[in-house]
Amino acid sequence: MAVGQSIPRVDAFAKVTGEAKYTADLVPANAYVAKIVRAPVASGWVRGFDLTEAQAVPGVVRIFTCFDVPDIQFPTAGHPWSTVPSHQDICDRKLLNAHIRVWGDEIAVVVARDRISAERAARLVKADIEVLPALSTPDEAMAPGAPCLHEEKPGNVVVHSQFHLGDGTFDEAAATPGAVVVSGHYSVPAVQHCHMEPVHSFAYMEGQKITVVSSTQIPHIVRRVCGQALGIPWSRVRVIKPYMGGGFGNKQDVLVEPLAAWLTTQLGGHAVNIELSREEVLGCTRTRHAFDWDVQAVASPDGTLLARTYCAKSNQGGYASHGHAIAANAANVFKQCYRDRVSLDSESYTVYTNRPTAGAMRGYGIPQGCFITEALTDDLAYALGMDPLEFRLKNCVQAGYVDPHNGITMHAYGLDQVLEKGRAAIDWDAKRRLYQNQTGDRRRGVGMALFTYKSNVYPISLETASCRMMLHEDGRVTVQMGATEIGQGADTVFTQMAAESIGLPVDAIDIQSVQDTDVSPFDTGAYASRQTYVSGMACKMTGESLRGKILDYAAGMLERSAEGLTITDGQIVDETGQTVLTVADVGMESCYSLTNSRHLTAEETYHCEQNTFATGACFAEIEVDLALGQIHVLRLVNVHDSGRLINPKLAEAQVHGGMSMGLGYALSEEMLFDDACKPLNANLLDYKIPTAMDTPKLEALFVEVDDPTGPYGNKALGEPPAIPVAPAIRNALLHATGVSVHSLPLTPQKLIEHFRAAGLLGGEDHV
Template sequence: MEVGRSLTRVDAFDKVTGRAKYTDDLHGEAILVARILHSTIANGVVRSMDISEAQAVPGVVKVLTCFDVPDIQYPTPGHPWSVEEAHQDVADRKLLAIRVRIYGDDIAVVVAENELAAQRGLEAIRVEYEEYPVCTTPEQAMAEGALPIHEEHPDNVLKHTLFNVITPGAAIKDVDEVFADPAYRVFEDHFDTQAVQHCHIENPVSYAYMEAGRIVVVSSTQIPHIVRRVIGQALGIGWGNIRVIKPYIGGGFGNKQEVLYEPLNAWITTQVGGRPVKLECTREETFQNTRSRHPIHFDLKAAVGPDMRLMARECRAVSNQGGYASHGHAIVANAVTGFRQTYPDVLAHRSEAWTVYTNLGSTGAMRGYGIPQCNFAGECMMDDIAREMGWDPLEFRLKNSMPLGYVDPTNGITCHSTGLRDCIRKGADFIRWRELREKYAHETGAIRRGVGMAVFSYKTGVWPISLETSSARIILNQDGTVQLQLGATEIGQGGDTVFSQMCAQAVGIPTEDVHIVSFQDTDTAPFDTGAYASRQTYVTGKAIKRAGEIFRDKVLDYAAELTDLDPGNLDIRGRDVVSTVSGAPVLRMADLAMEAFYSLQHCVHITAEATVQCKNNTFSFGCCFAEVEVDIPVGKVRVLRIVNVHDSGRLINPKLAEAQVHGGMSMGMGYALSEEMKYDDKGRLLNGNLLDYKLPTAMDHPEFHALFVETDDPSGPFGNKSLGEPPAIPVAGAIRNAVLQATGVGLRRLPMNPQRLVEAFTEAGLIEKVGD
């Protein structure tokens, strides 16, 4: 069995020794450098630009401005394309902007022989603007008299949706009837989450050149086939005229599921005679000009019965989108959907979601895709209700968690398997929940301890909201090993390793005999939409399994020809074709391969390729338990112990799964306690660097514990389901709820940094006010 083994990553040696080649390692020395001129206003219009001095700077090859680019608006998110216009992504960006919508918008580019000349060229450009008032919040943007940030949306509302769900058979017409019923306790509250950055190690970088009349772009991206499409749309050329190559990538977490600078770089090379051009974002540009996680304001309402059942809930979410649509309404819509799914209401549910343009930096996909935000709000409210009612928060969750067989009433996603209740019990036993809840029930003094929890559900992939498709190709080598070619991408998460294991399992050979092609090249790699939505082991896994089965059958047919045996009585086990009757080897794979390639009687090159359109989805589950120590006078939270327990179906590689969970827990801690992008009232980012942005370090972490409850999901290719994003989801809620138990103070805004904690503790009377 290859699936289920904790094998060493197939790329481990090259990465730890520095042999792995990333985008910036691959280009030659004779390459031009492009640097972008960013606006110094957040809202307005570029009226004129004087580039004469910049063009005279020694080493400057070309200066290109917002007045030179094609007049084409194009979409940037890494979604599957739709042939239905109504489901296509919002096209609201040009290669360079005359109409400025965020501080630091891209308005010109200098192409030079070296970095110094490019920088001097930028400094020599003179710009005149017509400046407009800046809106930094949805309330400002939707206020009467606010100027449209995009003419297509005069009220600055990108989209608004409303979902009303009444349980079949319920004797009510409206959720408000439940809230008005005196038999139920009604709770209301609001919560706010913040903008945070992905902080992947490798900044966005690409280089572009022309070859045989085509544009070639080498890029650090999660989605090479989608990059190819977006470049074609942005430049108004046929997609076949573009080739995209994706080498090893130094992290993405969703930020590289956006096509932001590859189209500009592709166009630049056409303006300099096809010469190679490198365009790399600085860390500051990565913060300001790529994407971040959406800040979302939640207003929640819940009606609870005396038997602990959630009878009805309401969620109103308003998302600050920033200046460009990016992934559009999808993220806040996913947030309110996720809020509904984890705890299906007995009678009714209402969700309302708003996505609003503002003049802040644009927000987009980040690990969890809206669910970390709604999970924080929802799990805080669960603890607040339990505290008010005198219930055990764990029992309250067990009472209301999604049951096996649940079908979402709006999109049909079905719970095919669940180990959530076992996850909760396993995590509670590990953290010693009941013992510590009792021990910390009445903490006093300046330093107090508490224990808290949060649970989550998360779907696997994007069906039926979007297309899910993938292809895989398997090729026999002369030595009996195989090549595995995919359009799916390794982005640091261990994808190449689990893909290799799944291929080996499907064919029947050792994983060591699978040679995966890690670099994706759109000229040769089978089509796949890429790494996002925790989809690849589920969707690409189906393609690998189908291709492996086809390949195996072809090998066995050829083996039957060579041995005069019935192919139905043959199988591949390890490095041999064996008889299923006797179990004895009848032919070595290496010998079969040599015969297939070089036989004078019947030479055949054995390959298999399969495409799947996945029309299914399923839920993964899990929980987080945290034990904390709170220093009240200084507002400091120290996480003492933390454990995540996950039901991700059958684990393909348990050791890699554990690593995924550890990484997600670290992101969740930063989200909970320290990370926040800070803007001034002009829309200017104030902490766009790794010094001022408070990313947690190794010194801030406790020992992470990752536990699993394995289920066998019938919809997964190997019983597996999503794991990539889920570990980051429940951590913030668990830490907040532990602080609540320790201090009696429940914060409603992230991050829970010292300033906010001191303010909350002072308001609660735990810290004495000084002066006025």
């Protein structure tokens, strides 16, 4: 059995030895360097340029401004194309923009023979800019008289949506005798992905073909968006995705590829390289959406959840990118985690502002939604005087849950086991008792948060994936996925599935880590935790198809029927258990038979019309230093129900990575801006991600309930680990101190203010 084993990553050796080729390793030596000239304001209009000094810099090849680019608006979100125009992404930007909507907006680009010349000339480009007021928040942007960012959206609201579930109303529920109501305003800030490898693409031409080599999660979507942006047939663009150092959703946006593709067309097909600096990546690509919520919840005295209302404002920044899809997904957490017996009202606004454009980031709205849901849930349990875990067990969704809007079904149910496993692991009941009624400067608490997460985007959007396999003369098989390895271990998991489905040892599988849209099977890419579930099924189907062809060919060699033949560990075995041939025998003969050569390959598409929920929870134990306003995380335990694990060690590593992101989201990460929307900490010195020193032992536990819809009983695990950590720590803080903090991150500054307001620091100023 290849599936279920903790084999080492298939790319481990190539990566640790430096043999793996990343985009930066593939840039031709003579490539031109393109440096983007960025707006020094967040809102305004470029009225003209003075390029005299910039053009005089030796080494400059050409300078292009926002007045030179095609008058074509295009989208950047990494969504599958839709043939239905109303479902297509918003086309609200050009390659370079005269209308400045974000600080650092792309207004011109210098192409030079080397980086130094390009950067020097970019600094010397003089833009005449009419500055407009910058809008920081949805409220400012929705205020009457606010400047309009995109004329197609007067009032700056990208989309407003709402739904009502249940037969009653919140007010009816609140009228229940003894009902406990909580309400409040909650918020989360914009944060950044901080992938290790920067945003990097280069492009060149051969004949009519524009090749874009890019560190992207979504090569097939990049090809389409480049085609749209340049106004050319999509397959005139070829996208190659090499090894990657992470993306986390930022590379599920099409960031610099269309500009690179266009530049090479303007420069005789010469290679043009665009590698963003760390500062550009942090300040000028995409962020996780900041959200503001006004919410309320009511429960009956026995802790039965009756009703909630939810009003979200999602800060979109200057361009639509993934837009309202994030707010819509965030709203799902309310209904998909708990049962409101009376009603649930949800309203969401996604609003353009002059903050950096928000896009996809691990969890796609759910980390935000989970923070508010789980904070609200704990605040309600606290008001009820009820154990928050007991409250959850009483009110969370049950086996067989079906989302009333889209029909997504919880085919397998492990949430109850998840909660019990976490309860035991953190010693919940004893700790909850132990940490009651603490006094003193250092107080401890335990908290938890749960989540549910769907395993792909069906039926909201298309789910499709293809795979191709080829048998070689030595019995080894190459596997081509359209799905992408971006650092998460996808290639290892597909290798195991391919081996399992054909009947080969895993070391007989050669997976192609590089996608090339000209020849790789079609797939929409790495997002929505979809690949193991959706693309994995394409892999399994293709492996089974290839196995059938191998057995058919073997039967021909043996002059018998294929019925009764199987493949085990590379051996072809008959009904009696006897090895009658090897797969290598078939590989050799199929290529070199003088009477019947037939190259054995298989290719299958999985059109996926299934979805299912993964679930999980985080349990945190913390110690709070009241005087320093500091949270020390003592233990952090994630428990996941992601169905059957294809590779337990890899699953554990995936959980560790997500927990680390959750820890930063909880305690330290936030993008800071001045009033003019200029980023203040767009670098890794001032933007605080957790270091090894900040990180406790990360504990990952699993509940393996086979899901009948996954290729091998598996379901989503990619994004989930990042989701529940921040609210679990926030809820542990509530337990330790009784202080309900309504926003992230839980910085010392913020905590000191709360502790002072709560009287925990006495009259003295501890600072």
